[in-house]
Amino acid sequence: MSEIFRLEKGGLINRNKKLSFKFNGKKYFGYEGDTLASALLANGVHLVGRSFKYHRPRGFFGAGVDEPYAIVQMNRNNEVDPNVRATEQELFEGLEAKSVNCWPNVDFDIGAINNFLNKFFPAGFYYKTFMWPKSFWYKIYEPIIRKAAGFGAASIKHDKERYEHKYEYCDLLITGSGPSGLATAYAAAKNGARVILAEDKSRFGGSLLTSDVTIGNQSGQEWAEKIISELKSMPNVIVKNRSQVFGYYDHNMLVMSERVSDHLPKTDKYIPKQRLWYIRAKEVVISSGSIERPLVFGNNDSPGVMLSSAAKEYLKVYGVLVGKKPIVFTNNDSGYETAIEFKKNGIDPIILDTRKDANSEIIKEAKELNINIKFSYVVVAAKGYKKVNSADIAKISDDKKNISNIENIKCDCICVSGFWTPTIHLASQSGNKTKFNEEIDAFIPSQSKQKETTLGAANGVFTLEETIKTSFKKGSELSKQITNKESKVSIPTVVEKKSSNHDKFWCVPLPEGKNYKRFLDFQNDVAVSDIYLALREGYRSIEHVKRYTTLGMATDQGKTSNLNGLQLVSEVENKVVPQVGHTTFRPPYTPVSIGAIVGREIGKHSKPTRKSPMHYWHEKNNAVFVDAGVWLRPRYYKQGNEDLFEASKREAKNVRQNVGVCDVTTLGKIDIKGPDSAEFLNRVYTNAWLKLPVGKARYGVMLREDGIVMDDGTTTRISENHYHMTTTTAQAANVLSHLEYYLQLVWPELNVNVVSSTEQWAGAAIAGPKSRDVLQKLFPDLDVSKEGLPFMGYMEGNLFGVKAKIYRISFSGELAYEVNVESDNGNYMWEKIIEIGKEFNIQPYGTEALSTLRIEMGHVAGSELDGRTIPYDNSLEGLVSKKKDFIGKRSLSKTAYVAPDRQKVVGVIPLDKKTSIPEGSYIVKDAKAKLPNPKLGHVSASCWSVEYDNPFSLAIIKDGKNMIGQKLFALSPLKNKTIPVEIVSSHYVDPKGERVRS
Amino acid sequence: MLHIKCPHCGLRSQNEFSYGGDATVKRPELNKEVSDKGWDNFVYLRKSPRGKHLELWQHISGCRQWIKVERDTLTHEIFKTLKANEEA
Numbered sequence A: 001m002s003e004i005f006r007l008e009k010g011g012l013i014n015r016n017k018k019l020s021f022k023f024n025g026k027k028y029f030g031y032e033g034d035t036l037a038s039a040l041l042a043n044g045v046h047l048v049g050r051s052f053k054y055h056r057p058r059g060f061f062g063a064g065v066d067e068p069y070a071i072v073q074m075n076r077n078n079e080v081d082p083n084v085r086a087t088e089q090e091l092f093e094g095l096e097a098k099s100v101n102c103w104p105n106v107d108f109d110i111g112a113i114n115n116f117l118n119k120f121f122p123a124g125f126y127y128k129t130f131m132w133p134k135s136f137w138y139k140i141y142e143p144i145i146r147k148a149a150g151f152g153a154a155s156i157k158h159d160k161e162r163y164e165h166k167y168e169y170c171d172l173l174i175t176g177s178g179p180s181g182l183a184t185a186y187a188a189a190k191n192g193a194r195v196i197l198a199e200d201k202s203r204f205g206g207s208l209l210t211s212d213v214t215i216g217n218q219s220g221q222e223w224a225e226k227i228i229s230e231l232k233s234m235p236n237v238i239v240k241n242r243s244q245v246f247g248y249y250d251h252n253m254l255v256m257s258e259r260v261s262d263h264l265p266k267t268d269k270y271i272p273k274q275r276l277w278y279i280r281a282k283e284v285v286i287s288s289g290s291i292e293r294p295l296v297f298g299n300n301d302s303p304g305v306m307l308s309s310a311a312k313e314y315l316k317v318y319g320v321l322v323g324k325k326p327i328v329f330t331n332n333d334s335g336y337e338t339a340i341e342f343k344k345n346g347i348d349p350i351i352l353d354t355r356k357d358a359n360s361e362i363i364k365e366a367k368e369l370n371i372n373i374k375f376s377y378v379v380v381a382a383k384g385y386k387k388v389n390s391a392d393i394a395k396i397s398d399d400k401k402n403i404s405n406i407e408n409i410k411c412d413c414i415c416v417s418g419f420w421t422p423t424i425h426l427a428s429q430s431g432n433k434t435k436f437n438e439e440i441d442a443f444i445p446s447q448s449k450q451k452e453t454t455l456g457a458a459n460g461v462f463t464l465e466e467t468i469k470t471s472f473k474k475g476s477e478l479s480k481q482i483t484n485k486e487s488k489v490s491i492p493t494v495v496e497k498k499s500s501n502h503d504k505f506w507c508v509p510l511p512e513g514k515n516y517k518r519f520l521d522f523q524n525d526v527a528v529s530d531i532y533l534a535l536r537e538g539y540r541s542i543e544h545v546k547r548y549t550t551l552g553m554a555t556d557q558g559k560t561s562n563l564n565g566l567q568l569v570s571e572v573e574n575k576v577v578p579q580v581g582h583t584t585f586r587p588p589y590t591p592v593s594i595g596a597i598v599g600r601e602i603g604k605h606s607k608p609t610r611k612s613p614m615h616y617w618h619e620k621n622n623a624v625f626v627d628a629g630v631w632l633r634p635r636y637y638k639q640g641n642e643d644l645f646e647a648s649k650r651e652a653k654n655v656r657q658n659v660g661v662c663d664v665t666t667l668g669k670i671d672i673k674g675p676d677s678a679e680f681l682n683r684v685y686t687n688a689w690l691k692l693p694v695g696k697a698r699y700g701v702m703l704r705e706d707g708i709v710m711d712d713g714t715t716t717r718i719s720e721n722h723y724h725m726t727t728t729t730a731q732a733a734n735v736l737s738h739l740e741y742y743l744q745l746v747w748p749e750l751n752v753n754v755v756s757s758t759e760q761w762a763g764a765a766i767a768g769p770k771s772r773d774v775l776q777k778l779f780p781d782l783d784v785s786k787e788g789l790p791f792m793g794y795m796e797g798n799l800f801g802v803k804a805k806i807y808r809i810s811f812s813g814e815l816a817y818e819v820n821v822e823s824d825n826g827n828y829m830w831e832k833i834i835e836i837g838k839e840f841n842i843q844p845y846g847t848e849a850l851s852t853l854r855i856e857m858g859h860v861a862g863s864e865l866d867g868r869t870i871p872y873d874n875s876l877e878g879l880v881s882k883k884k885d886f887i888g889k890r891s892l893s894k895t896a897y898v899a900p901d902r903q904k905v906v907g908v909i910p911l912d913k914k915t916s917i918p919e920g921s922y923i924v925k926d927a928k929a930k931l932p933n934p935k936l937g938h939v940s941a942s943c944w945s946v947e948y949d950n951p952f953s954l955a956i957i958k959d960g961k962n963m964i965g966q967k968l969f970a971l972s973p974l975k976n977k978t979i980p981v982e983i984v985s986s987h988y989v990d991p992k993g994e995r996v997r998s
Numbered sequence B: 001m002l003h004i005k006c007p008h009c010g011l012r013s014q015n016e017f018s019y020g021g022d023a024t025v026k027r028p029e030l031n032k033e034v035s036d037k038g039w040d041n042f043v044y045l046r047k048s049p050r051g052k053h054l055e056l057w058q059h060i061s062g063c064r065q066w067i068k069v070e071r072d073t074l075t076h077e078i079f080k081t082l083k084a085n086e087e088a
């Protein structure tokens, strides 16, 4: 099909570059500079989608962000992009798009049967109909509704496009490059302010691109071009097109979405598809203009019915006629401008003006052009199913209550203008208390809450002269406060045609006996009758009416429907609009893709990955890694065909029999220095610290103020006023903040400094009966004998030329040492340990074996210190000092904490000595008791004991102290298991702790 | 996102800070008798005022200092920020 609706010349498109594209599988041509919408219209394509609820045929209604209908599914770069507005999508060579919300296709849509059954789809339909029977919801109702409703289908594939985030600061952020935005930006930039000017369209200039005005001897469009090119050349100005400021947040933080390469056939590898800007602005100027309001009449959603401003934009910007036999239906002078443009291009429009009479320069021009104008006339209903082919028009009485002389006239489009609605979304988001302006029947910003000013049409000012004047002034004023500079800018003279007053009439009454659907919300299919119904059913608050009818809740956020909805409610309720009030505007102003919100923080970039200095050795030696917080730790080292179970058993056994080495770099480490360090530790830990000698380590438990165990670890006195604290991997950051809190706020008199040293040290735990032999060979000059380096002893040594710290501490319950060297030497240390340990059958072991070793020893860890347990629960009460005070001590005397049957950690063995007990299982007395079966507690950790070769678990159960020897049941409803068990001591292996002291 | 003026570093975005609760709560002194009620008040009970609130924030991704922030909980207006040792 050729472009039969494209004018021979005119518009801002590049006629030298023809582009081919596909819509619903069919090939068309357009030009560079077209949007998908303008290119389709040039080809006479009006039917682009089906409506949300009734599946009625829908075309184009607007030419920009306000478009409620023309939402398409894009195929670009081998990626699917759902819910793209065709009015915003710029054309590129090879573009492919298709309609959404129709099946099997847009021409023949089965869902359209809803339209003929529409009596059964009133407001609140889903709430009323699909309530019963309840069991039908998941299996029958929901899947069908989901298939029938909604717009595009999101891809289930991983999105390979690149999205970026950017942070920016500026003095003035200006949202919109129409006359007010340009004038403000220019004046502010001249005063040296750092300015960001954001325009959501590809072209700058806003209304100047389509209006017939003169600014300082230039056409509006030429003036806009001149200002923009000057702004672009200034180093203190960032000018961005295709960029929508969609959210206004606290403390003047605004977020802008830039469509960097959506208009290109393909995303460059190093250029993102979209970029999200977080902008902190000292002042914000909202110059977002206004959106034309629809008029409401029968079938006002038919393809071919559109805003008159959109028709004018298609003509002036794209050189496209939306029809060749247009009706312009208006209640103000704006419609005349569109009609005049048609006439100038050889098309004869008819103007239906709801006003009885009106006079202005614009109307005079229309009359001089011999345009057929009918005053006191309305469109009653559009006719034609998939495209308007005629309209029933009628004379309307002076009181606007009655229509007469209905006649049918042929037409191929109806351009409507119901006056203008200022775009106040951003001002409202910032907390501006908006007020209703009777003169324009719309809300405008009033009292700013943040540093924000609204100018021009967004502020309800519809004359260019005043807009230009106030914007130059405001831009200069606001910037002067920031930069203290003032350079004179002369305000250009403006020539524009004066308008007459608009008519407040906007909703055409139904003719007798007719039941036409008259739509308010075009995207969510909310008609006048739905509002009547909601009010009849007792909904009063506009917020409730909105939710019940879904008015203004679609992806266009009611840009074209909100005010008409409000006017209707206030009319029926006999209130004035400000009494009804508008619903809250919330970000985003336009839909934002999830990809842009996520940015680069995706997949492995969603959090940092920390690797120990020995990581590559682990990798080379077949380690299977596991996430431990942000760290990657070896879970086990795979040999041959081993699985997790076999490998971890082998590794743990080797520690018990020979010697193993484990990477413990991830442990949190905090360096503590200062003369009051001992006193501080004494307050932080539950046990006594004042008498710990230099060169000794001690195990400590710290509580929160509520008595719950926060963390545990060993702390070593390196020298008189220097301690080395270790924390669990998970709690490292919290413990540091906790210590800083007490030092800075509670006990500032203590002279102590703390700093994280986690990343400064690489650590290796050497554990097992032969660990001393390995250590001795690593440090031949040191006396590491039982007496020379006793349990909980500390030494410094020289590991083949590298400074090392040796702590005799044990998590595995075996004779064990932890060797720390500076991170850079970590791998060197590790390789030495493996090399020297070879003759003692050393093997590396991972976190799984580490867990096995600690569980069968009854050492508590994260799964027991789970933020719900006190020291007693973990059998750590021996470490709680009775003599001194410490953080959380006062809480330990709470009634529940001293109850005689208080929960306690115990060991659990299955009676058959074979069945592993799932972690999280309940411990119950009677497996067959009626539900809910009273539980005694839960299994916190499970392993396969390598010492006894049977399953062993730890559990925290009520009255654990007196439960030893009892036969109970472990119940796992998740795994559907009931396991008879015996409760034993949690210290399953070496209960006297002889090995660690050997 | 709030813009908080750290008394040590200057204006920084909220995501550099972590929230630390009511800054007017005083921990009972060590080794002093505290009633059950007094202790419960200290550990658990916090007001949730609408309006001015003196609260703690830690500049965790900055100087790591705990600071006091006087903020309106309704409007998010920040009236002043103080060092840990300064009184409101």
Ligand SMILES: [Zn+2]
Residues within 6 Å of the ligand: B006, B007, B008, B009, B010, B059, B062, B063, B064, B065
């Ligand atoms: Zn700071």
